[in-house]
Structures are given as C-alpha cells and as structure tokens.
Amino acid sequence: MTQPALSPRFSSAFAEAVHAGLSRHPQKELPSMYLYDEVGSALFEVITALPEYGVTRAEERVLKAHAGDIVDALPANVKVAELGSGSGRKTRRILEALCKKQPTAYYPIEISRTALQLCHRELGDIERVSIVGYERDYLAGLAEVSGKRNKGEPLLVLFLGSTIGNFARLAATKFLRSIRGMLEPGDALLLGTDLIKPLPMLIAAYDDPIGVTAAFNLNLLARINRELGADFPLDAFEHVARFNPDARSIEMHLRATRALSVRVRGADLRVDFRQGETIWTESSHKYVAEEVAPIAVDAGFECTHQWRDEEWQFAESLLVAR
Known part of the structure; x- marks a missing residue:
C-alpha cells in the first residue's frame, strides 16, 4: 500500500x-x-x-463471541492501530472489551477521509478510548504510529474484514512481512480472512x-x-x-x-x-483456515489463536510477532 x-x-x-x-x-x-x-x-x-454479503456479519459474530478472549490474549496497556478502519463498526467489540480493562489509544489508518470521519462518529462514545486518525496508506500510517510509541509499549494491529484477500498470495505474505518489520517481538496482529465457500x-x-x-x-x-x-x-x-x-x-x-x-x-x-x-x-x-499458520510463520509471526464463524466460513487469527 x-x-x-x-x-x-x-x-x-x-x-x-x-x-x-x-x-x-x-x-x-x-x-x-x-x-x-x-x-x-x-x-x-x-x-x-x-x-448476500456475509463477511461483515460473520466477523461481527466472531468478535461478539470472542472479544474477551482476544483481549485476554494481549499484553497489558496495548495500543491499537487499525489498517483500513472503514466506519469502525466492526472494531467496537474489541475496543469496548479493552476499555473495560484499561484506557485505550486507538489509531485508525485510512486513505478515505470520509471513512475516518465515520469512524470517529461510530466509536467516539466508547468510554476511556482516545482516537487519533491517520489519513495515510496502510504502511505509511503504521510506520508513523509505531515510530511514535514509547519503548516497551505493546501494539495490536487490526487488519480485519477480508482486506488481506485483495493481495495475491505472494504479495499478501510480503505485506505481512512489511507489517512485521515495524513491530517488536510480542506485538500482535489480528487478521481477518474470508474462507473458501460454495461458488x-x-x-x-x-x-x-x-x-x-x-x-x-x-x-x-x-x-x-x-x-x-x-x-x-x-x-x-x-x-x-x-x-x-x-x-x-x-x-x-x-x-x-x-x-x-x-x-x-x-x-x-x-x-x-x-x-x-x-x-x-x-x-x-479466499483462504482455508489451516493455511493461515504457515503464512504467519513465513512472515515472522506465530498464529497463537484462531476463531471461526461456521455459518459463513470466516476466520479471525491472532498472530504474535516473533
């Protein structure tokens, strides 16, 4: 990007x-x-x-059921950056779960100014969340967020929906490696993948x-x-x-x-x-759920958790930087 x-x-x-x-x-x-x-x-x-478009509802079901589990798997005092936040609706569950435990800094990264405005309106009512948007492409925005944090502050990167699917296979792995290059060991990436289903x-x-x-x-x-x-x-x-x-x-x-x-x-x-x-x-x-783990390893992560929606066939995977 x-x-x-x-x-x-x-x-x-x-x-x-x-x-x-x-x-x-x-x-x-x-x-x-x-x-x-x-x-x-x-x-x-x-x-x-x-x-007909089940991706968003599938992800919402996964996050509704497992936001607490996702947050429990993260280090304390984690900051959150999201690549392609859209309206922010899908992110609400994670931020609400995090804010029950700690004040949370959230950095949506979007090339669309309209999407950033929608995101502020959608999520600005969550108690104990601070929102600073970046009108940048994904990697430029992430580099800025990562570069501004204090030493030792953990970062969670959200790449939700099925946006990774917009990349060809090799390009997807290369993109994940680029993300990993901006992270420290122990930082995390929550990755959404739409799975193969009937034509x-x-x-x-x-x-x-x-x-x-x-x-x-x-x-x-x-x-x-x-x-x-x-x-x-x-x-x-x-x-x-x-x-x-x-x-x-x-x-x-x-x-x-x-x-x-x-x-x-x-x-x-x-x-x-x-x-x-x-x-x-x-x-x-489109992916099969089992291929996420080896892709993660190839990009410098370990897939520590995966949650699936069986109704639409969608996976949310937590990748931890090695």
Whole structure:
C-alpha cells in the first residue's frame, strides 16, 4: 500500500495510477484502493448490509463471541492501530472489551477521509478510548504510529474484514512481512480472512441482485470522470464478478459493452477499448483456515489463536510477532 515517488508528469498518485493501469496490456487494471472515495465508501457500507454479503456479519459474530478472549490474549496497556478502519463498526467489540480493562489509544489508518470521519462518529462514545486518525496508506500510517510509541509499549494491529484477500498470495505474505518489520517481538496482529465457500455464495456476494456492488464498481469510472476530467460513458460499461479457480479468488471487472475511446485529461491519456474488454478493479482471494499458520510463520509471526464463524466460513487469527 505504499506509494512510489510521484512523477512530475502527474498531479496526484491517483492520476499516475490511472495512467499506468489503463496503459497495461493485455489486461487493463486499476488499484482497488481507489474504489473508496466518499461515494465508494458510502456504497461499501451498504454492501456490508446486503444479505448476500456475509463477511461483515460473520466477523461481527466472531468478535461478539470472542472479544474477551482476544483481549485476554494481549499484553497489558496495548495500543491499537487499525489498517483500513472503514466506519469502525466492526472494531467496537474489541475496543469496548479493552476499555473495560484499561484506557485505550486507538489509531485508525485510512486513505478515505470520509471513512475516518465515520469512524470517529461510530466509536467516539466508547468510554476511556482516545482516537487519533491517520489519513495515510496502510504502511505509511503504521510506520508513523509505531515510530511514535514509547519503548516497551505493546501494539495490536487490526487488519480485519477480508482486506488481506485483495493481495495475491505472494504479495499478501510480503505485506505481512512489511507489517512485521515495524513491530517488536510480542506485538500482535489480528487478521481477518474470508474462507473458501460454495461458488454460488461467492458470486452472489460480489454481484448482488439489486446492483449495489455494480454501482460501487462503476463509481471508480465516475471518480475518474470527476477528478481527472475523463469522459467515460458509464452506460458503456457493466460490472462483472467471476471466480478464478487457480488463484482461489473472486475478480471484479468493468466490461466495455461496445468499442469506444476515452480521454483522461488529468492522466495525460487516451485509451481505446474493444467490445468485451475489461478493466480489472479488484480481487478477493479466499483462504482455508489451516493455511493461515504457515503464512504467519513465513512472515515472522506465530498464529497463537484462531476463531471461526461456521455459518459463513470466516476466520479471525491472532498472530504474535516473533
């Protein structure tokens, strides 16, 4: 999630990423992090309430049942940093359990200012919690939080939901190693992983019948129009969700329904699309629960505890830095 130095050719990292992604051949792609502008963040909150999307409810069940167990496994006086806090709703159980034992400093890290504002509103009523948000990418924000703590202060990093699934397998391990590089032995990472399940359930979760996920995906093109002066005709693209069995992942694409040419002024780009050509916007890799422990070891952690939801097949794993 760290960004390279910005080229002087572009006014923003977004413009540079759009230029690079839409210039790729043979598969155009856009980073999934840019789905979450103000509109995208609001639409994703709606997605989490859809009956077809069970990830959020599964995690809430796990945290409701086991927040006390999770807190009991942590060192005293732990600080909490969360990578991609979203609205903060899923984090409430852990913070409430912690605050029963100690005043707790909580640092949500988000690229979406809207999400940080929602997080403050959602969690600001918890007694004995202090909230300081960081509008950063994940690793830059974590580096700042970790670097500011006093020597010997333990840190719990939350990486909840199924966000680790947005990384390809090797990239996920590399990302976990980067997190480990900012931690001290004994620090912890609570990692959410969505587990493999029957294909119809997976497809429905990413292509709901009322079209909220389609709107979420198409908003990325609308954002490019708004922020970069592009002329994407939104009615010329359709949302597609498909399963990649080799990667064990759901892929989201935007497919051109006709041949067309698009100009993106703010990214210094004109791009042509063939009918049926797609832009790959997101992947969500699915896991089996037993593979988390060896991945953790490879990244410099030990998986000491794991809690599962059997209704949706979801796992929350506590990884301790070695």
